[in-house]
Amino acid sequence: MRLWPFSRSTETRSASIENPTVPVSAANFLSFFGVQSGNLPVVTIDSALTVPAVSAAVTFLASSLANLPLHAYRATKDSGERTGGTLQRILNEAPNDEWSSFGWRKYFWSQVFTGGRAFSWIERAGNTVIGIWPMDPASTQVKLVNGRRVYTFGGVKDYPAADVIDVPFLLKRDQLSSYSPIVMGAKAIQLALAMNDYGSNFFAGGGVPPLSLTGPLPTGPDAMKRAQGDIMRSISTARESDSPIFPIPPGYELKQVGFDPDKGQMTEARLFQIQEIARVYNIPPVFLQDLSRGTFANVEQQDLHLIKHLIAQWAKAFEDELNLKLFGAANNRRYVEHSLDGLMRGDFLGRMQAMAMGVQNGLLMPDEARALDNRPADPSGNGARLYMQGAMAPLGTNTYGDQTDAANNGGVDDAGN
Incomplete structure (x- = not known):
């Protein structure tokens, strides 16, 4: 059976860097100049998480998405009705008897933003969902069996696609494997790791930059080694004694080769790496604690960017996957949905102002607004109605005076109404 409408030709590449078919990647470029890229740090998920910017991006996104309230609804004639x-x-409290909803969803999203994919198995009793269990992506293989997607867990247990919640970071062309953000940003992460290693080694050595000895050099390799050893011992003695002064032979001079201690911190380069890693996750740099270019105005805009162009998109991807796997493709009455209002829980003033505007403009009933903060309904029953402020009236009328006259005349105003 042909899977593609074209045949794949054999690809031939030349070893010459002048060949235009050879990509000028970092590895090829460094090898051309005799630098071995094998000396650079190896990027794995564990090593990438030692970079503060990567760790901050993963934990921030995973925690923010797990913090969103997730509710089940039943479609009605006019709108959706929340169900219990x-x-x-399972969705909003505990997916099973071992995991909380927040813990399950944070683990789920942390796998998406590290390895590039997350899976969860839906446990059913007949057609009823009784639990959701997270799956280790490293132990899960996705394959096609008779044209249908099947998930093999641990090499022994097969699950149909209808029973597995599957959210990839970015699917590959074969529609079975996915791209990992760690792999996609490996070069930026590798550079950040290299700078961390260099900085730690630099300051572990007392912050002394590489030096060169100039002057009348001794003749013979043995004499050169002795002179170099004398200088090294002098530097070591000064460093161990916390003395900034050490003697050198007369007629010689030490010159710096490389960074001085201030430049050894590589502040600008490390700030740029934060921005590079932020691009991998499409996250505003301010949420990686980079306020180097932050102002009151652009931080607020970055907050809007986070909600509109990142959190909302991943929330939609999760909702669609849940709706498909929990209820089936033919379902049109039941659905699950996040409440993005959960992101405002820390902003008390903004939350109160938004709910007040909703109640005063007839968008929310008072009881609905109170329920958003888990407050009880109005016992008088007046909270189950829509209200509108009465301060607005058509020009040229005296609505307040008419209402007063009607109240004084037993319900009849001066116009006889």
Whole structure:
């Protein structure tokens, strides 16, 4: 069976860097000049997470998405009605008897933003969902069996696609494997690791930059080694004694080769790496604690960018996957949905102002606004109605005076209404 409408030709590449078919990648470029890229740090998920910017991006995104309230709804004639029961408990409280909802979803999203994919198995009793269990992506293989996607866990257990929640960071062309953000940003992460290693080694050595000895050099290799040893011992003695002064033979001079201690911190380069890693995740740099270019105005805009162009998109991807796998493709009445209002829980003033505007303009009933903060409904029953402020009236009328006259005349105003 042909899977592609074209045949794949054999690719031939030349070893010459002048061949235009050879990509001028970092490895090829360094090798051309005799530098072995094998000396650079190896990027793995564990090593990448030692870079503060990567760790901050993963934990921030995973925690933010796990913090969003996730509710089950039933479609009605006018809108959606939130439902309770087992499914609501599984989604918003505990997917099983071992995991909390926040813990499950944070683990799920941390796999997406590191290895590039996350899986969870849906446990059913007949057609009823009774639990959701996270799966280790490293132990899960995705393959096609008779044209259908099958998930093999641990090499022994097969699950159909209808029972597996699957969210990739970015699918590859074969539609089975996915790209990892760690792999996609490996060069930027590798450079950050190299700068961290250099900085730690630099300051572990007392912050002394590489030096060259100039002057009348001794003749013979043995004499050169003795002179170099004398200088090294002098530097070591000064460093161990916390003395900034050490003697050198007369007629000689030490010159710096490389960075001085201030430049050894590589502040600008390391700030740029934060921005590079932020681009990998499409996250505003301010959420990686980079306020080097932050102002009151652009930080607020970055906050809007986070919600509109990042959190909302991943929330939509998760909702669609849940709706498909929990209810099936033919379902049109039941659905799950995040409440992005959960992101405002830390902004008390903004949350109160938004709810007040909703109540005063007839968008929210008072009881609905109170329920958003888990407050009880109005016992008088007046909170289950929509209200509108009465300060607005058509020009040329005296609505307030008419209402007063009607109240004084037993419900009839001066116009006889």
